[in-house]
Amino acid sequence: MxxxxxxxxxxxxxxxxxxxxxxxxxxxxxxxxxxxxxxxxxxxxxxxxxxxxxxxxxKTRDDLIRAVVDGHAQRIDELLAILGRGTTPRDRLAGLARNWADAADLLAESGCPIGGLSADLARLDGGLHECAGLLPRAVLDWATRQFRELGVPDAPAEAASLLARVLGAALLTNAFHDPALMSQEMRRIERTIDDLAAGAAGAR
Amino acid sequence: MxxxxxxxxxxxxxxxxxxxxxxxxxxxxxxxxxxxxxxxxxxxxxxxxxxxxxxxxxKTRDDLIRAVVDGHAQRIDELLAILGRGTTPRDRLAGLARNWADAADLLAESGCPIGGLSADLARLDGGLHECAGLLPRAVLDWATRQFRELGVPDAPAEAASLLARVLGAALLTNAFHDPALMSQEMRRIERTIDDLAAGAAGAR
DNA sequence: GTCTATACCCAGATAGAC
DNA sequence: GTCTATCTGGGTATAGAC
CATH class of the missing domain: 1.10.10.60 (Homeodomain-like)
Structure with missing residues (x-):
């Protein structure tokens, strides 16, 4: 030092x-x-x-909001790093879904921090508008790498479907104030991942 | 008169x-x-x-917002009524996906009217907060009926997955400013519907 | 570095002439 | 029914003493 x-x-x-x-x-x-x-x-x-x-x-309110976004970006990186220690892509992707499932009550109460913030930023104009894609992008790229490693044919599209389901389920969970919806959809996502893993193994 | x-x-x-x-x-x-x-x-x-x-x-600003919500509710009912004229549940559900796909450019620019509004309402307090589930509920119930008629085992969960994918894809489309993401995910949703229809027919 | 007071603007809402 | 002027509160941001 x-x-x-x-x-x-x-x-x-x-x-x-x-x-x-x-x-x-x-x-x-x-x-x-x-x-x-x-x-x-x-x-x-x-x-x-x-x-x-x-x-x-x-210096300005926007600077503070930007700091909030950066904080989320950092936490996302940490989470993905932890999930990355999973032994198989299947486990890592399931871990991602489980992470959202564990927050079901919070999501029902206040919505998804990532999805909600991204949607908010996309509707602003100014410098913050450009940050809208930052948070989902990190998750999307990570998931794409996992699906690629899993040997799935169209990894980017599969990752987009996964993230869309997660964020969409969180939105509905919040709109209906119903944590069960989140739990249910995350279980179904785990099944989808298993099916894809089995399909990729079968084609090998 | x-x-x-x-x-x-x-x-x-x-x-x-x-x-x-x-x-x-x-x-x-x-x-x-x-x-x-x-x-x-x-x-x-x-x-x-x-x-x-x-x-x-x-009388108040909230009344005006409420009128906006009611207007959407009416348009949704009209859309679902039109889609309901499709000959098969498969066609009707595909029509729903196609409806969002056709709006890809608008969604990329300004997000989904239903998803965005629902998320906004869920974060308010007061009378408007209770309206958050109104718009997605109408679509969800309609889709549940279609899946049920299709003979799918867990129609409510399947409908929730469908709507989550649609709204989540719209959110990502807006965050990334990329209409292609919406088109891609709606094509994939149509495939999912076809698979479910085929599966239900096979089990019959 | 910290905090009070305040400038300045714009929001929702109302009064009251027409 | 229509519209101007305005009240009141709360927002971002700054000034300036400490």
Whole structure:
């Protein structure tokens, strides 16, 4: 560790505390109420930071939203890295579905963080609009690699179908306030994956 | 036609003109920018109606949004009625998929009116929150009836899968700004329907 | 770095002339 | 029925003391 990193580390500890609290609060509010309804006053209050102080950490509101997106991107990468340790592509893809199934109650209550945020961003104009594809893209590319490794004929399309089912099921789960819908659809997705794995093995 | 209808019909013609323009403008703005971003000032301007006059037709903003939802519900019923004239359940379900496929460009640009609106409503609180399931429910029930008539074992789950794929694909199409994704997934859905029809026929 | 006070704008909604 | 002017609240952002 160099001197410059050392000195920078200490003041940043306090700074990071508030900054992280702001991003965490914003992430929660964006998830529950959407990007548009997430006001700086609400975020500041939830993070227990004075409103005026928010602008020390984020130049504009868009910067804060962008930080929320980046946080999700990072968590997605971590999740996919963990799932990547599964021994077979089949297990890894099933793990992805199970991850959403485990969150069924949360999804029924507040919708899917990824799907909801992407939809919100796609309807804005400005720099944030371009970020709409960021989060789904990471999952889509990962799933495509798994299907390819599985030996499925059209891996990209199969991955798109999988992600569409997951995000669509989450949307319906939220609209109907019914976690059972999510559990059911994720079980069916696991079956689809098994069928594809069996089909690819049979063609081999 | 009775006298009361006659006299009521004339003044209502002018009334309906503005009211309908307001609902049409609101529907368009809600579709493109979401419920939260749809302000009465924007709606009034787009409908060429003075802002203050909006409150003659709608007591509150929520009433106007509610009218937008009702309009969609009506159009969905009409669409499903038309699709219902298809000779086989397979044709009717394929028609549903084709309907979304035909709108690929619009979906890429502004997202799915039904999915986006439902997601928006689910994140509000108040009376509108309860309407979130209204639009998807109509499609889901219709599709369930078709799968049942097709002789598929678990018709409700199959219908949920179908609708999830459609809405999820629309969400991705919008996030990636890529109409091709929608076309591709709708073709694949048609194949799934064919497979299910063949499976049900084989089991008969 | 922190926080109060506030500028400035735009939202939903209303009053009241016509 | 129609429309202008306006009230009130809450949004983003800034100024400036500490």
């Amino acid at each position: 160099t001197d410059s990193e050392l000195v920078a580390a200490r003041p940043r500890a306090a700074v990071a505390g508030k900054r992280e609290r702001l991003v965490a609060s914003a992430t929660d509010l964006v998830h529950r109420h959407g990007v548009q309804a997430t006001t700086l006053a609400l975020v500041a209050k939830a993070a227990d930071v004075p409103l005026g102080n928010v602008y020390y950490y984020f | 009775t006298d009361s209808e006659l006299v009521a019909a004339r003044p209502r013609a002018a009334v309906a003109g503005k009211r309908e323009r307001l609902v049409a403008s609101a529907t368009d703005l809600v579709h493109r920018h979401g419920v939260q971003a749809t302000t009465l000032a924007l709606v009034a301007k787009a409908a060429d109606v003075p802002l203050g006059n909006v409150y003659y037709y709608f």
